[in-house]
Amino acid sequence: MSRSVLITSAAVAIVLGLAGCSSSGASAGSSDNTSSASGDLPDVSSAIKEVKVDKTLAASIPQAIKQDGTLTVGSYLYYPPSIFLAKDGKTVVGNDNDLLQALGRKLDLKIKYQNMDFSALITSLKSQRIEVVMSAMSDTTERQKTVDFVDYLDSGIAIVVQKGNPPGITGPKDLCGKSVAVNTGTSQQLYAKQRSKECVADGQKALKVTVTDNAANNQTMLRTGRINALLTDLPTAGYMAATVENGKAFEVVKTDVINRDPYGIAVNKGNPELRDALAKALDELIKDGTYAQILKAWGVQNGAVKSAAINGAD
Structure with missing residues (x-):
């Protein structure tokens, strides 16, 4: 999301009120907890559970993250269908969340969210309060001056x-x-x-x-x-x-x-190991079909990419 995109409370309310399947999601601040409180939303939990750890990629993760076993993700949790809170006000849902959960399984990491204003995300990443940003954030040449992106969806x-x-x-x-x-x-x-x-x-x-x-x-x-x-x-x-x-x-x-406005996972420029591991894990999810299942469930398959791109914005 670039800040040229306006997100209103009305937009959030109407999307939450018009969804039509059942789902599980991660609780804000935690990892892959499931909750019926996520309501009538797309459910790809079975596909995510089938994702296997890639031991080689998991071993390439920076030692501090690997020891902790948790990837701390900064996000603005009010942007459906990409990433938002379910009706219980705490369960994180959306295509970004589902993709993160699948990436976490591939890299043997739990996902922990830090919910914050969109404008604070890159600053928090640079100050290492968080380890990545995934929040429908547009990969732009201007942002590439300070962070790297792993592009995962064309918008x-x-x-x-x-x-x-x-x-x-x-x-x-x-x-x-x-x-x-x-x-x-x-x-x-x-x-x-x-x-x-x-x-x-x-x-x-x-x-x-x-x-x-x-x-x-x-x-x-x-x-x-x-x-x-x-x-x-x-x-x-x-x-x-x-x-x-x-x-x-x-x-x-x-x-x-x-x-065209690609969305990317933002990673600090001083952390190429994490950036490359995420890109390779995404490529594996694309190849095995998990990526396509997630996007189709949320109705965003028109934005599918054929492979992960690093800093792919024009």
């Missing part, structure tokens, strides 16, 4: 339409003249403004853009046909399409991700 802007795609939108070129909604202060708002100017410059109609600070209202407008499309980030778009009305309300337009 960016996605176009969401009603199920069946009644406006016939196949990509950005079809947005000209269409009514779209975006959240205020987001990269989607900036993109809609830019795309509208391009449409006019090409002799087409401008976008009709509705800007709100309420993700729930945007979804309602799309569901009732008051707008043609909703612009949001890719993981949220996939999760909406998979969960709202049991997947019968929305779909994500199948097109290239707009303004």
